[in-house]
Amino acid sequence: MSHLLVLNAGSSSLKFGLFQSGPGDPQALVTGLVERIGGAARLVLTGPDGDRLAQTDLPARHAQDHHGALHAALAEVETRFPEAEITAVGHRVVHGGRDFADPMELTPDVIARLETLVPFAPLHQPHNLAGVQAAMAEFPQARQVACFDTAFHRSHPFVNDTFALPRAYYDKGVRRYGFHGLSYDYISGALAEMAPTLHKGRVVVAHLGNGASMCGMLAGRSLASTMGFSALDGLPMGTRSGQVDPGVLLYLMEQEGMDAAAISDLLYKKSGLLGLSGISHDMRTLEESDDPHARQAIDYFTFRIRRELGGLAAALDGLDAVVFTGGIGENSARIRHQVCSGMGWIGIELDEDANAQNASVISSDLGRVRVMVIPTNEELVIARAAARLAGG
Known part of the structure; x- marks a missing residue:
């Protein structure tokens, strides 16, 4: 065998x-x-x-x-x-x-x-x-x-795939690729088995870990992603900045004298939860800390998730379900609580007991939007592909 x-x-x-x-x-x-x-x-x-x-x-x-x-x-x-x-x-x-x-x-x-x-x-x-x-x-x-990881997002329509730069750059490959596609691929397949009606609808999946992103799916296919040209865009992450005004980068070059290598090191390795807290890139450490900077880092992380959730719901013309996955998404009841609290306007009502137990469905019957926790399995997606090609 x-x-x-x-x-x-x-x-x-x-x-x-x-x-x-x-x-x-x-x-x-x-x-x-x-x-x-x-x-x-x-x-x-x-x-x-x-x-x-x-x-x-x-x-x-x-x-x-x-x-x-x-x-x-x-x-x-x-x-x-x-x-x-x-x-x-x-x-x-x-x-x-x-x-x-x-x-x-x-x-x-x-x-x-x-x-x-x-x-x-x-x-x-x-x-x-x-x-x-x-x-x-x-x-x-x-x-x-x-x-x-980028393959799952190749179904994006042009408006979710481009930047407002001269078209020649798009033709050269400067476009929104999106990432964490293996995780989203698995979640799409799992939803098709667990909740086929939801799978056919409008779903936002939040892959939250040391790297973090969100994906808006329509009928199981990626329509929009928070990540763009690189794995820096969108949500703040363990050590990555997430969304940042390009003018900040110009300032760092012109006023701080930073070159490309220094800016890359700053954005990829010294920012995000680590940079905001000054303590750690690890969410578990931050949740255990009494330092107000740790709390501020967590608050910014969840604020950006909520903001992106609203944007993805708009891109999908509505929302039927939210799925949390990834190391933080699967295990942190606190993060899920902060993201979902006060989101009744969009149809989200959390069942706090179910959330505390990391149940697979953590929304209450009062909410129109189903909120779920589904552990991802990128390794199985990879194994399936390897088996297909090796068998061929």
Whole structure:
């Protein structure tokens, strides 16, 4: 029986999974997460039934960057499943640009084209491609398959895909790509099974984690996204600024003397929840803090979610459901409460008891809009694509 390995590198985390291929959906044998890379990193290993198999604090040589985290993850998989025959490795690749709208087998030519997109996603694309190179070296006979976070949003109409710049820039690829597409793809499929009527309607999905965005779906397809040309736009994130007036960037260049590298470092690594609070990029740490700056960072985060929710509802010509997903969206009752409180005008009424229990439906019967919590599973989306291409 052949096996599939899935690698999903985020900005401060690495998710991985070993799947057994066969008829129907690939079956997870083990999944894992290395979180807080660059800090007090730890590896958590979970069995197929959700039971925690191991939790290990990583030594410094594996905690500092994604390369070390990947080494620790592969060692864990090989130790527990030494007989696994890995025939395909599926990779999350954040940016597919204009050309890659479907899963693609990775060849030297494809990899070279993806490397040209590093400036579009400098916080993620290098980690994604480093994982590809490491997997090719570790499993030279396996087929390497890329799944693109931007692909789900290629259905955007022109008005949600462009900027008001001279048209020549749009033709060169300066457009709103949107991200977190693998997560939205999974949520769309899950909704089709759980609530097919809602799936056919107008749904806003909030993927809230260290990276955060929102997507307006109509009949299961992306109509609008809060993220744009890069993974910087829209909501504030762990260390990323989210929406910012372009005039601020001009000011930083002209008055503060900052060059492109310094501005990039500021926007990607020193802003967001970390920059606002001065404490941490991790929502769990902020929620536990009594520092007023932590509260202000949380308040700004939820304010922007509420503002974008209204905008996406307008783009969809109404709203039938809101889905929370991602590490924060799935686990933080406080964030969901702050987002939904006072939103009765749009049809949202929260059931506080259900919200506190992280129930799958957290709206009350008084609200017209269904509010749900659905854990995402990007790894399964990647495994499905790898199985299709490997089987072909």
